Amino acid sequence: MTVANIPDLTEVMPELIFHALAALAIVSALAAALAPRIVHAAFALMAAFFAVAGLYALLGADFVAFSQVIVYVGGILVLLVFGVLLTARTEASLGLERPVRRLFAVVAGSVLFMLLAFAIHGTTFAAAGAPTEPLATTEAIGRAFLDPEGMLVPFELASVMLLAALVGAAYLARRRRSS
Amino acid sequence: MQIWLDELRGDVSWLGNLPAGLVYTLGIVIACKIVLVYASLLAGETVWLERRISGRMQARIGPNRVGPQGLLQFLADGVKLLAKEDIIPATADRPVFILAPIIVFVGAFAAFAVIPFGDGIVAADMNLGLFVVLSLTSIEVVGIIMAGWASNSKWAVLGAMREVAQMISYEIPLGLSALGIVLLAGTMNLSDIARQQEGAIWNWYVFRGPFAFASFFVFFTAALAALKRAPFDLPEAESELVAGFHTEYTGFRFAVFFLAEYSAMILFSILTAVLFLGGWSPGFPVDLDSGIARWIGALILFIKTILLLSVMIWIRWSLPRFRIDRVMYLCYKVLLPISVVCVVGLAVQVLVAIEWLGLEHAVGGWLGGK
Numbered sequence: 053m054t055v056a057n058i059p060d061l062t063e064v065m066p067e068l069i070f071h072a073l074a075a076l077a078i079v080s081a082l083a084a085a086l087a088p089r090i091v092h093a094a095f096a097l098m099a100a101f102f103a104v105a106g107l108y109a110l111l112g113a114d115f116v117a118f119s120q121v122i123v124y125v126g127g128i129l130v131l132l133v134f135g136v137l138l139t140a141r142t143e144a145s146l147g148l149e150r151p152v153r154r155l156f157a158v159v160a161g162s163v164l165f166m167l168l169a170f171a172i173h174g175t176t177f178a179a180a181g182a183p184t185e186p187l188a189t190t191e192a193i194g195r196a197f198l199d200p201e202g203m204l205v206p207f208e209l210a211s212v213m214l215l216a217a218l219v220g221a222a223y224l225a226r227r228r229r230s231s
Numbered sequence: 232m233q234i235w236l237d238e239l240r241g242d243v244s245w246l247g248n249l250p251a252g253l254v255y256t257l258g259i260v261i262a263c264k265i266v267l268v269y270a271s272l273l274a275g276e277t278v279w280l281e282r283r284i285s286g287r288m289q290a291r292i293g294p295n296r297v298g299p300q301g302l303l304q305f306l307a308d309g310v311k312l313l314a315k316e317d318i319i320p321a322t323a324d325r326p327v328f329i330l331a332p333i334i335v336f337v338g339a340f341a342a343f344a345v346i347p348f349g350d351g352i353v354a355a356d357m358n359l360g361l362f363v364v365l366s367l368t369s370i371e372v373v374g375i376i377m378a379g380w381a382s383n384s385k386w387a388v389l390g391a392m393r394e395v396a397q398m399i400s401y402e403i404p405l406g407l408s409a410l411g412i413v414l415l416a417g418t419m420n421l422s423d424i425a426r427q428q429e430g431a432i433w434n435w436y437v438f439r440g441p442f443a444f445a446s447f448f449v450f451f452t453a454a455l456a457a458l459k460r461a462p463f464d465l466p467e468a469e470s471e472l473v474a475g476f477h478t479e480y481t482g483f484r485f486a487v488f489f490l491a492e493y494s495a496m497i498l499f500s501i502l503t504a505v506l507f508l509g510g511w512s513p514g515f516p517v518d519l520d521s522g523i524a525r526w527i528g529a530l531i532l533f534i535k536t537i538l539l540l541s542v543m544i545w546i547r548w549s550l551p552r553f554r555i556d557r558v559m560y561l562c563y564k565v566l567l568p569i570s571v572v573c574v575v576g577l578a579v580q581v582l583v584a585i586e587w588l589g590l591e592h593a594v595g596g597w598l599g600g601k
Contacts, residue, residue: 065252089324091324091327091380092327095327095330095373095377098373114357114358114359115359115362118359118362118363118366119366121366121367121369121370122362122365122366122369125366125369125370125373126366126369126370126372126373126402127369129373130369130372130373130376130395130398130399131395131399133373133376133380133395134376134392134395134396137376137380137388137391137392137395138392190358190359190362190419
């Protein structure tokens with residue numbers, strides 16, 4: 053049995069998937085920024101997280117991809133929505149009605165965008181090419197963690213500071229309520 | 232999967248003429264379809280199992296009319312649910328309301344792709360297997376919150392908030408108790424973890440010392456909380472919250488929630504059997520590696536799954552519901568310390584086995600080898 057001309061997409065497929073995921077990431081990020089309802093913004097953010105996780109998977113970084121899902125979708129997003137539910141307002145406003153705030157948000161956003169744009173433009177990314185076979189990324193990440201000359205352990209220790217900040221925030225919020 | 236597809240492309244000429252990428256993609260899609268249909272059917276039969284067991288426990292009969300012993304009851308229920316009116320409340324957040332059951336369904340079924348049903352019988356044999364299962368099942372929670380929020384009903388919102396409170400409590404002991412097994416196994420590939428437990432019954436990870444034994448019970452308890460099964464069925468709590476997060480759902484959308492719940496039960500039962508109870512090992516040394524024998528192994532794993540499902544059902548119809556603060560107390564102050572001690576203990580166990588006893592890995596020799 054001969055197969056009529058079925059185009060071999062094996063070579064261009066990664067590129068197609070990349071563009072689809074990138075488009076999804078951009079569109080859902082825009083939706084998250086522009087959604088009038090804060091809950092819709094949170095759920096649009098979920099789509100953005102998934103798209104970015106897909107990009108990681110496309111790069112062969114499967115551990116990072118699923119960490120993205122478990123940390124951002126399973127953890128941060130759930131806490132975010134929980135916070136919104138606790139504020140108990142159907143039409144939770146972001147406080148952007150006031151022109152001054154809106155102006156400030158635009159300025160801050162533009163400055164951040166320019167900083168990131170300069171940083172990305174100034175970096176030369178070595179073209180590594182997508183790996184053809186699945187790599188044992190977990191082992192490599194584990195070794196990087198325990199490498200005495202690596203930077204991951206100090207980096208992770210810095211996250212203790214975040215914990216201290218959380219405890220401090222909870223303490224302050226509690227004081228305010230009882231007074 | 233890829234190796235198997237390469238062999239198939241070599242054997243079947245017209246498949247060999249197709250582009251490799253297309254064959255792999257189609258192969259993966261077909262494999263996932265088979266797994267999806269299988270998991271759905273099994274979920275339907277689990278509903279029957281639950282109704283029959285609960286009937287026995289309450290001295291009544293349960294469904295026994297449709298098919299032999301009522302085995303086809305789920306088809307009748309399915310037709311009934313499809314025939315019901317599909318109601319979307321006027322005040323509901325329409326797009327989110329429609330999206331929520333889909334997200335829950337994805338969360339419950341996607342993880343089946345990496346679950347081994349037997350030696351080599353797995354849709355996607357990933358190195359990250361266990362991690363993938365834990366991360367994909369956490370998606371389900373987002374769907375439940377969406378359902379609770381979008382329904383715009385007090386019962387549903389309360390159910391969704393309970394689900395969040397419960398989730399942030401059980402996830403840590405669940406992950407930590409599974410991490411102990413990863414320490415012992417040295418891999419997160421579920422097929423490899425199961426293979427390491429072949430041979431005698433003391434090769435099963437649950438019997439590899441006191442810490443692994445305790446981890447098994449922590450894992451199973453946290454899994455019950457993850458499944459929203461009684462005594463942890465607070466997000467639904469039919470005697471307090473009508474039906475909790477899916478109060479406003481009818482017809483097919485409700486059926487999707489129902490199906491997702493039971494398929495998640497099957498998922499966690501297989502996962503528990505693979506992680507702790509030897510996977511497809513019958514408990515004595517026997518060669519189940521090749522050909523038809525691996526289907527016998529699959530049958531053994533299936534029996535273990537059914538037994539674990541029965542235990543879950545047994546627990547549900549025996550124990551009363553927890554209060555939400557008691558759930559959080561149990562997870563944070565009881566299960567979490569136990570699981571931390573277990574992880575540290577298992578780390579020491581592996582270290583002793585490698586450093587002092589000079590074993591290759593804790594797997595090979597701790598409390599008996601292959």
